[in-house]
Amino acid sequence: MNTTPESTPNTTPKLHAARAKKGYRPRRSKPKPKTQSTLPTVSVIPLGGVGEVGKNMCVIEYGDDIIVIDAGVKFPGEELLGIDLVIPDITYLIENVDKIRGIFLTHGHEDHIGSLPFVLKQIQVPVYGTRLTLGLVKNKLTEHGLIREAELHEITADDVINTGPFQVEFFRVNHSIPDGIGIAIRTPAGLIVHSGDFKLDQTPVDDKVLEFNKLARYGDEGVLLFICDSTNVERPGYTPSERTVGETFRSVFAQTDSRIIIATFASNVHRIQQVIDTAAEFNRKVAVVGRSMVTVVDVSQQLGYLNVPKGMLIEAEEVDRLPDNQVTIITTGSQGEPMAALTRMATNNHRQVAIRQGDTVVISATPIPGNEKLVARTIDNLFRIGADVIYKDVANVHVSGHAAQQEIKLMLNFLKPKFVIPFHGEYRHQATFAKLGKTMGIPEENIIRCNIGDRIEVNDELGQITGTVESGSVFVDGIGVGDVGNIVLRDRHHLAQDGVVIAVVTIDKENGNVLAGPDLVSRGFVFVREAGDMLGEAKTRVKEALTSRNTGTTEWSVLKNLIRDTLNEFFYQKTKRRPIVLPIIMEI
Template sequence: MNNSQGSTPAKPAAPRAHKGYRSRRPRPKVKQPVPQNKPSVSVIPLGGVGEVGKNMTVIEYGDDIVVIDAGVKFPGEELLGIDLVIPDITYLVENVSKIRGIFLTHGHEDHIGALPFVLRQIQVPIYGTRLTLGLVKNKLTEHGLMRDAQLHEITADDIINVGSLELEFFRVNHSIPDGIGIAVRTPVGLIVHSGDFKLDQTPVDDKVLEFSKLARYGDEGVLLFICDSTNVERPGYTPSERTVGDTFRSVFAKTQSRIIIATFASNVHRIQQVINTAAEFNRKVAVVGRSMVTVVDVAQQLGYLTVPKGMLVETEEVDRLPDNQVTIITTGSQGEPMAALTRMATNNHRQIAIREGDTVIISATPIPGNEKLVARTIDNLFRIGADVVYKDVAMVHVSGHAAQQEIKLMLNLLRPKYAIPFHGEYRHQTTFSKLAQTMGIPADHIIRCNIGDRIEFNAEQGQITGSVEAGAVMVDGIGVGDVGNIVLRDRHHLAQDGVVIAVVTIDKENGTILAGPDLVSRGFVFVREAGDLLGEAKSKVREALTTRTAANTTEWSILKNLIRDTLNEYFYLKTKRRPIVLPIIMEI
């Protein structure tokens, strides 16, 4: 296939969304710009560098822009109440007429999850492989955006021409089928983006990474390699996905109880291995969890998941089957409070309850930040009497990302002039830099960049020449960008010290106190046990207000500040805590 999208007129930009909170990192000292009399290509990461998640990379040459991926990042504990974090796409909104398309490397949320929010602001073509687009369609349908979406299916054998850029794709192995890397030919040179990858010599679908294409790119000459660095700290090789299937087979062979397996919903190869093993041991399979059901349905429809006829059963049928014929595939491998396995472990699931003697396999490694949640779920399962198999006791999970020896092989095949590590935090960037130097790449040709940096390349040199507006936008419920620093600060304050509401009624004419002050405390002290504290606090407020109104001061703002200052001083003196104080004044 050889499509040309360069002449397709772009739709007008939608109104810009609220910019919201943006996290920014200190910028390195800007070097001298690349000489302007030579053609140059810019690479601008809008996410995915110095962090894991929120992947989005811009490649720009002249009047042509291609975007690789549009992902989300899941919030850490410090982002109280935030559901998702997405890239700030101000630069794309401002340059929408140049965008020739968003090209997706695979269907994980940290690569496609921001699309519903991006497409509300800019209408541009989306390119992806069959499974990736299948997952995107579900996501856009859920958000009511499918009707206007411009989706184009690609394969690893396709070449796409968009304006002055040519994009070629190559198959990679990852923890989801249909993953690709992208080679972008520009007038300046070849840029290779690895996508998320590992080198699995025995993949479940028998489709190995396309080494021949990588060798050809190396012979052609690679200007820049943008490389997945998630596992760069791990020596050796990442084990094959098939090793997990061997563990499943071992557990199934010795187990007569029900088997419940929790894994990532997107790991279709893992799900296929569960189904294959269940078929081998004459077990039925029930699928539990909204995202798991969605992925299984899509993967079956598109032919990425093969399920023997009659094997899948509804959740309601599980209790009618003998225990040694039951396998349940579920979400909740990360201990998420509302996920299916977590609710099963607390006897809070509507249909499935963990019973003594059940075997539970947690086929995943905790994402950084989720360790406590996973440990709590495992502990709850043991309390019930389940036999729990997890990463510390068996090979029940392998990563989808390349370890050091695989990254070295990629560098040897491509022999790039420059390299940028992505999909990793700063420590990953540093380790990648050291590793790449051992492969002969000069230190000043390994670019450790920040989100928003413009890295400019011509035929002779490449360096950071400036930055664009970029950062993070918070999604909270249906609000996008309406939670910023002040709201997050207040949430932290409320979580740490609570709130006290002070209500007082005054005479409109002379400011005399007619009722109150009454104090309502939430998250600060237990009223029944702190009666003396709050009683004395009321007296302090009444005394301060009486003194002020005696001086004929009835301005609300002054009285509110007086109440706030009085209570803040008193509560800190007595408790060494500073609750948020909300004064409410009513006039009669």
């Protein structure tokens, strides 16, 4: 396929982006003074995915044309209380929607496609992706009611897309989900190669190895800029093949007569395929549990990425009707998420399946940073029930989907880029990448360490940060997008740490005298029955303050501040804590 799409009309108003106040950004030196050059120059603007792991989004801009690579989400840490998702701030894209020629997706993981529904609600632009990637995207857009309006274009690794001044082609990569691609973009300034998420698996489950021939061709052509996955740059050596996990599965199945429950990432279709192949070998049926797991299995089967023998899959309700040695369950919950299927099974809170003594549970994943405590708690609960738990520390049940140092070196040797931007990593990954690149003969100043929102201008003479654009994080909380910012999060932390006290007072509308109260209601601060004396004294303090200092005052703001200040001072003296005080004044 070689297509030249027409420019996408601006049918969407330039909406104001609902976004949170910007959070902390690492201190860095100011952009260097812009060096003048007469050569054609291309700009690269990461709107996510640098200085962090997640919400990948990268803008490539030349003149009046833009293409975007990926539109991902980041899952919130413990500090983001109540937040469901974190997505990129796309103010810059909204302001320049007329310039956007398309969004190109590298693969179907949430940190690369998860924010697409939120993006397409604000800008209507073409979206390009491989078959499985678009299959997963279609499910998301259907849930958000956007599937009819979306302009989706299926591509393969052999396609070339000509749009504006860009010629975009693709190359197959290995990762922990099928149909992953890297992207090569020819611009008037030079060739840019974006690796996507990758590793060099010489024995992939689907037998489709990374297309080394294309990498060599790009290297011979001359690569101006390489945007490289840096997730595992701290790990020496090579990332093991996915097939090594299948060998572990076979060993577990051969030694086990009990039910086998395997928890893994729903998107790891190759891992799921190996479970199904092993179950078939040992004459076991397979039940799929967990909403996201069921969705991925259904889509992968429909599109031909998952081969399941006829009659092998059973419903979760059928599990108890079969002998234990004929049952395998594939489930979500490998990260210990409180509402995931495995977690609920381990606490006897799943409506269909409960873990019981003698079950063999395989947690086929490594905890994402920040999830270690959740995973450890789930493992403890499983052992407490009497299950035999097999996890990363005791067996080879997981391999990464990202390249280690030797694989990154090989990519650099193939491509021989003039400039490199490490992405998909925190700042420490960028620093380690700079050291690694130096050993490969790339000058340290040619490895560009950047932050979200930096404008990096590159041509054959220079590569430098010349400014910034509006960027940051937008918080999704329930159905609200961008309506929770730092002030709300600060209040949530305050409530979580110190609780709340509500003070209700009834006053005379004419003269401000106290007619009833104050009544104090405490939540998350002290237990009323055990702190009755203290709360009684607090009521007295408030009444005295209102009576002695504010006779005749009926201004609500004055009275509220007086109540708040009195209680804050009193509670801190008594408890060294400062609960949120909410005064409620009623007039009669």
